[in-house]
Amino acid sequence: MNIRLFKPSVGEEELEMIRQAFDRSWIGLGPMVTRFEEEWAAYSGARAAIGVNSATAALHLAIASFRFPEGSRVLLPALTFAATASAVLYNRLIPVFVDSDPVTLGLDLDDLERKFTKDCVAVIPVHYAGHPVPMDRLMPWARAHGMKVIEDCAHTAGTRYKGRTLGTWGDIGCYSFEEKKLMTTGDGGMMVTDDPDLFKEVKAMRWVGIDKDNWRTAQRYTGTDADTMHWFYEISVLGWKYNMNDLAASIGLAQLKKLPAMNAHRSRMIRAYLDAIAGIPGVDPLLPFEPETCAYQMFGIRTDRSARLMAGLKSRGIATGRHYTPLGLQPLFAPWGGTTPFVDKEHERFITLPLHADLTLEEVRYVTDAIAEVAAHA
Numbered sequence: 001m002n003i004r005l006f007k008p009s010v011g012e013e014e015l016e017m018i019r020q021a022f023d024r025s026w027i028g029l030g031p032m033v034t035r036f037e038e039e040w041a042a043y044s045g046a047r048a049a050i051g052v053n054s055a056t057a058a059l060h061l062a063i064a065s066f067r068f069p070e071g072s073r074v075l076l077p078a079l080t081f082a083a084t085a086s087a088v089l090y091n092r093l094i095p096v097f098v099d100s101d102p103v104t105l106g107l108d109l110d111d112l113e114r115k116f117t118k119d120c121v122a123v124i125p126v127h128y129a130g131h132p133v134p135m136d137r138l139m140p141w142a143r144a145h146g147m148k149v150i151e152d153c154a155h156t157a158g159t160r161y162k163g164r165t166l167g168t169w170g171d172i173g174c175y176s177f178e179e180k181k182l183m184t185t186g187d188g189g190m191m192v193t194d195d196p197d198l199f200k201e202v203k204a205m206r207w208v209g210i211d212k213d214n215w216r217t218a219q220r221y222t223g224t225d226a227d228t229m230h231w232f233y234e235i236s237v238l239g240w241k242y243n244m245n246d247l248a249a250s251i252g253l254a255q256l257k258k259l260p261a262m263n264a265h266r267s268r269m270i271r272a273y274l275d276a277i278a279g280i281p282g283v284d285p286l287l288p289f290e291p292e293t294c295a296y297q298m299f300g301i302r303t304d305r306s307a308r309l310m311a312g313l314k315s316r317g318i319a320t321g322r323h324y325t326p327l328g329l330q331p332l333f334a335p336w337g338g339t340t341p342f343v344d345k346e347h348e349r350f351i352t353l354p355l356h357a358d359l360t361l362e363e364v365r366y367v368t369d370a371i372a373e374v375a376a377h378a
């Protein structure tokens, strides 16, 4: 047995879309990116979407688009991937780490309130593992304090929370299509916003500041009615080379069609995990999973015997992980650490278990049987 922790689920449909991009001989920023952006906006219920080459790039651009004064503070959870905090540092701002809610492991809203100071300009809720941060409570609080809200949606894609898709509650939502995520383009990301000014700004910033679509330019150039200004573009903002390309978008369009089925499959696997671990003493679900209403990118457990259990699962060919070492404990972020005591200790009890769209019920049973066996002898 060799059970992977994460695995992209890609096949003939994606290959066919790539073939079509090859046939068009247009594999850079082009019509497939535009189509994917339109389909993603429709899927998420946002007014507009912008394709980029990663969620890291999306977070960088999202923060940059607000032009906060250098040295301002940004609130974010300590329990997240480095990219959430790196994006703050890229913008020469100060990360303020917030502890985790002991039950959901999302932002602890009481600690958020305690950490707020008047130089805080934004908050980045991370829907950890795919579990919703209570945006209905966070948004009024953030607005009352004059803060922008950038949702880190790397672990969610399509979950609706109280009538709105996660990612469309804040000012900007940032999704990831890296290979371990709910759907993938190899590497890639998407930003959504309802604000036309932010949209225009970010669209230029993701492509070295150029605010015109080069596919349309080329169309005009090759059309009968060629405009002698076809070569012209204007750069009025500092941008980055962060655009998505047509190859990634082609894969994304095929994946988006499969996303509801892939999410439903993950939910079935989580339900099977939950049913099986309910009977294992000393092993609890990582958080209060609601697989019938949310799509989860990760599944995991909490246990006092995590090291022993991980070693036992490894020896049976089962990959495990820990998401994450809280960022305040990482040397890079340590200068801003030391203020999240709950998660700094609690993460030692976390084990991430295999979850992906091709996982089978037999594999889940193999994993849970192994957990029961190792736990009984721990």
Ligand SMILES: Cc1ncc(COP(=O)(O)O)c(C=O)c1O
Pocket (backbone or CB within 6 Å): 053, 054, 055, 056, 057, 080, 081, 083, 084, 126, 152, 154, 155, 175, 176, 177, 178, 188, 189
């Ligand atoms: C919470 C979180 N935010 C951001 C990212 C960055 O995503 P990407 O790999 O698309 O840059 C990740 C990736 O793992 C993540 O888990």
